[in-house]
Amino acid sequence: MALSSAVRLICLLLLVVANPPPCSAGHDYGDALRKSILFFEGQRSGKLPPDQRLKWRRDSALRDGAHEGVDLTGGYYDAGDNVKFGFPMAFTTTLLAWSVIDFGRSMGPELNNAVKAVKWATDYLLKATAVPNTIYVQVGDAFSDHNCWERPEDMDTRRTVYKVDTAHPGSDVAGETAAALAAGSIVFRSRDPAYSSLLLNRAVSVFEFADKHRGAYSSSLHSAVCPFYCDVNGYQDELLWGAAWLHKASRRREYREYIKTNEEVLGAGETINEFGWDNKHAGINVLISKEVAMGKANYLQSFKQNADSFICSLLPGTSRPQIQYSPGGLIFKAGGSNMQHVTSLSFLLLAYSNYISHSRQLVPCGKISATPAQLRRLAKRQVDYILGDNPKKMSYMVGYGNHYPLRIHHRASSVPSVASHPAHIGCKAGSRYYLTPNPNPNILVGAVVGGPNITDDFPDSRPFFQESEPTTYINAPLVGLLGYFWAHPNPT
Incomplete structure (x- = not known):
């Protein structure tokens, strides 16, 4: 006789959420946190500061924006290429700031480095929004860049500048930029009040531009941003996100x-x-639900209901539509760079668990209810999978543990450094480093790659970029997760 539906749901929930993986021997979350932040130094563009810790990186792209008469040096390369894409960079900034806001108190001595990572991004976003009703949203021609394999220090591809303005709107990238600047202002509120005010005032003006001149940047700049960071979801969510x-x-x-x-x-x-x-x-929904959970904004109850539904969709067996899991227990969504979903959704699980625990609430999921502790354990299970508790016994964070990816899809990591090879390496000359089966000569410490496929298999090979390429927006939410689990390694 089949189990009743309620019993079956409870069994599935206990299987994935409550039981620790049998291979878990504990992780050094403090070490992983330090490395996850260090990764951002490997992604820096522009003039590197004296306290740069990844020494194999050097200055790059020092004339970005010069042809347009603006200073667009700095910021982050988004992934393994040498383009500065403003949309994912702004999202990275928002999530880095959110990590500090919610979990900075758990980061110990690494908090200062996390704040530096936020400021490297917000400094650039201030430059990109310095002209009223204009946002410079990309530096570099993605097609010519992706046709080369060269380190950023040698970059000789076109550094074309792309912008949105009143005639060519981009409410999506503008809304996200406003969110990033606003979140950054919270990070610096007590640390640097003048800088915080500058960020907040700029966020206000950028949001006004986003809302008044509505349109998708994928329509205004389609040939430049698609298919790389084409906004297929529309700009409406970014307007709500920026306002929140x-x-x-x-x-x-x-x-x-x-x-x-x-x-x-x-x-x-x-x-x-x-x-x-x-x-x-x-x-x-999760961000706004904090206000509802604390009893400050009951008129926004619908956001709390949406957040509950979101949480239920992640808990195995509790609702439909249902998130898919690999046999090894990893959240999986079709498309490229699956780890971006793993870290961002896990971050929301953890943030929401903290919000509702303060008000002693549960998450209603049909006939069962989920506790804050269950949400934390599911988030921790995902983090532990990344760090090595998986069928391949492999850490997907470069430099963490004894077994991690060696051939990541990343130009600067895979091409010899300037220190070891001072001579210029041209666009096509770097191809041999892309094609070699040898490990990358430069260890991009802390980089989390796109990760294994739905069967938990991982090809440690540069050409498999969906699995082997790291991105800033994979690491940004992971910073908050690691900070929390460093302070609370056994969440209850």
């Missing part, structure tokens, strides 16, 4: 009213289990 962060940073009623007024128009209840650089819906 501006409300959190400023406490101004106008943003609270904007959220409530535009909730249905901008689709707050759509695609509730999506969160990443392209889709902010789950993040919006």
Whole structure:
């Protein structure tokens, strides 16, 4: 006789959420945290500071923006290429800031390095938004860049500058940039009040531009940004996301009213289990739910309901639509760079568990309810999988543990450094380093790659870029997760 549906759901939930993996021997979350932040130094563009710790990297792209008469040096390369894509960079900034805001108290001596990682990004976003009603959203021609395999220090591809403005709107990238600046302002509120005010004031003006001149940057700049960071989800979620962060940073009623007024128009209840650089819906619901959970904004109860539905979609066997898991227990979504979903969704699990635990709430999922501790354990299970508790017994963070990816899809890591090979290495001359089966000569410490496929298999090979390429937006939420589990290695 088959189990009743309620019993079956409970069994599935206990199987994945409550039971620790049998291979787990504990992890050094402090070491992983340090390395996850160090990774961002390997992604820096521009003039490197004296305290740069990854010494095999050198200055690069020192004339970005010069042909346009603007200074666009600095910022981060998004992944294993040499283009500065503003959309994912802004999302990375928002999640790095959120990590510090919610979990900075758990980061110990690494908090200062995490704050530096945020500032490297916000300094660049201030440059990119210095001209009113204009945002410089990309530096570098992606097609010519992807046609080369060269380290950023030798870069000789076109550093074309792309922007959105009143005639060519980009509410998605502008809304995300406003969110990043607002979140950054919270990070620096007590550390540097003048800088914090500058970030918040800029966030206000950028959001006004995003809302007044509505349109998708994928339409305005289609040939430049697609298919790389084409916004297929639309710009509506970024407007709500930007307003939510501006409300959190400023406490101004106008943003609270904007959220409530535009909730249905901008689709707050759509695609509730999506969160990443392209889709902010789950993040919006979780972020706003903190206010509801603390009893401060009951009129926004619908966001809390959406957040509950999102959480239930992650807990095995509790609802539909259901997130897919690999046989080894990893969250899996079809498409490239699966680890971006693993870290961002796990971050929301952890953040939400903290929000509802303060008000002693549970998450109603049909006939069962999930506790904050169960959410934390599921998030920890994902982090532990990344660090080595998986069928391949492999850490997917470069430099962590004894067995990690050696041939990551990353130009700077795979081409000899300037120190070891001072002579220029041209566009096509680097191809031999791409094709060699040898390990990368430069260890990009802390880089988390795209990860294994749905069967938990991983090809440690550069040409398999969906699995072997690291990105800044994989690491950004992981910083917060690792900080928390460093302080709370056995969550209850």
